[in-house]
Amino acid sequence: MTPTDRFAHLGSIVGSFMFVWAIFQQFFPSRLREYLEKYFQRVLTYVYPYIQIRFNEFTGERLMRSEAYTAIENYLSSSASTQAKRLKAEVVKNNQSIVLSMDDHEEVADDFKGIKLWWTSGELIIGPYLNHVFKEGRAINVKNRQRKLYTNSGSYWSHVVFEHPANFQTLAMEPEKKKEIIDDLTTFSQAEEFYASIGRAWKRGYLLYGPPGTGKSTMVAAMANLLRYDIYDLELTAVRSNTELRRLLIETSSKSIIVIEDIDCSLDLTGQRKKKEKREEEEKKDPDEKRPKEDSDSKASQVTLSGLLNFIDGLWSACGGERIIVFTTNYMEKLDPALIRKGRMDKHIELSFCNFEAFKVLAKNYLKLESHHSFSTISRLLEETNITPADVAEHLMPKTLPGDAETSLKTLIQALEQAKEEQKLKAEEDSKEEKSSDKEAKE
Structure with a gap:
């Protein structure tokens, strides 16, 4: 007997059991059904090798959407779009993305470590596979969610x-x-x-x-x-x-x-x-003295x-x-x-002042330049001047679109030279004030 014939024979046996069970449920008293159900389930485990679990979409008293169901739905979205013939669509990410899931009574196959599994409207085989599904499903949810x-x-x-x-x-x-x-x-x-x-x-x-x-x-x-x-x-x-x-x-x-x-x-x-x-120090010196509380402390x-x-x-x-x-x-x-x-x-x-490496990133962002004959001048001036990346970016910002890279770089060089001169003058003034203070202190 070929594997196909054996599988068909097994299906026939299971179908027969299900038919007999339906008759018992309809025509026999509840006590007898309960008695027979125990033995039916035992017999069924010998001929039906699969385990089935159901995940409800909504759980709890308030019928909140199940995180497990959402994770499974995310995990199956790619397989559902290629295997299932009837799909449900949900628009997410500010109406810019569509997530597909299988419709009711559809079936999607999956493979986990060489084991074949089937999903039908949320039913699946248990085991380490579930952890894999939840982990991958949550990862997909994080990727697709609106932050x-x-x-x-x-x-x-x-x-x-x-x-x-x-x-x-x-x-x-x-x-x-x-x-x-x-x-x-x-x-x-x-x-x-x-x-x-x-x-x-x-x-x-x-x-x-x-x-x-x-x-x-x-x-x-x-x-x-x-x-x-x-x-x-x-x-x-x-x-x-x-x-x-x-x-x-x-x-x-x-x-x-x-x-x-x-x-x-x-x-x-x-x-x-x-x-x-x-x-605390004041209270130690004079513990009996009462000091009023600051009003500002109570309001802030x-x-x-x-x-x-x-x-x-x-x-x-x-x-x-x-x-x-x-x-x-x-x-x-x-x-x-x-x-x-x-x-x-x-x-x-x-995060400090702009150096030449940071400038090259800005030049590529704003001017689409990776090299230019003025880069050597800019590199030297950046070593001699404290200027923030925000200031450099402002000088590279084009005044009109499309921008002129040559003009922007000239503007930046002028700003760097001016900043260098201003910092030099400020350093000289600070030095004079320091010397004056030292002289007054000695006198």
Whole structure:
């Protein structure tokens, strides 16, 4: 007997059992049906070698859409479009993309480690295959989902669609430094099992520091686009207390970047600690003296340094995974050392003035140039002048479209020469003032 004949014979046996079972259900009392069902299921396991599981699309009392069902649907979308004849279509990503899934009573085949499997309206074989399906399905969902930019009003988040075009290819930075950051981010995003094995929450802190206009906000956008994460732009001054801060943290999702921009300006966290130490010293000197509370303290945000530290790496910071926390600052020296130590801000990234490597990226972005006879002059001037990538980009921006590369480069050289002269004059004035101060001090 050929394999085809054996399979047809097996199907005939199963069909006969199903027919007999239907008759029993219709004509026999419920007790007898229950009694016979036990033996029928036992016999069926010998002749029907498959296991079947059903995933409902909606679950729970509120009939929320099942994450497992969504993952399976995403996983099967590519196979369904080639194998199934009847498909369901769903428009996603701001009406710009279509996801196809199989219609009811359609069947899609799959292969997992040499084992043949079939899907029919959400039914499947169990085993390690399920973990594979969920993992791949969630990855497809992350790829297709519409990412969001959140901001807080008090203790509540609101959002808009995140559509910033920044990426590491167009970021004005040295290639080696850029690669180092990309590798670090990619390693983090794939390190769930590693973080679990060492007993740490799956999160990482980045401190971006440097003068204004060096690309700190653009770096955050590029990080989000690389990892396909949402961004939570946390405005600390709008948070009234540590309790509100903790509530905001709990409401953030996984696969997200929580960013506090210009943290040195957000709250006087270091100043809070100094004021507290000063009050404690005064109380030790004269414990009986009663001092009035400052009215401004009651009106302003009551978020403390301790509350922010707990937000970054306290117990509540582990209520979710795959989060990146980013601080940006123009003045790193103003920050409390406890806030930026390793373990909280794991990676410190300096974004400084524009150098020649960064300029070449900007020239390629704005002028589509990889070389030019004026590049040597620009390289020399950049070594002698402090100018931000934002200022360089502004001079490369064409005044009309299409732009004239020659004119833009001449404009940039003039700006660099002028900036060099101004910085030279300022240095001379600072030197004179310093000498004058030293002379007065000696007298």
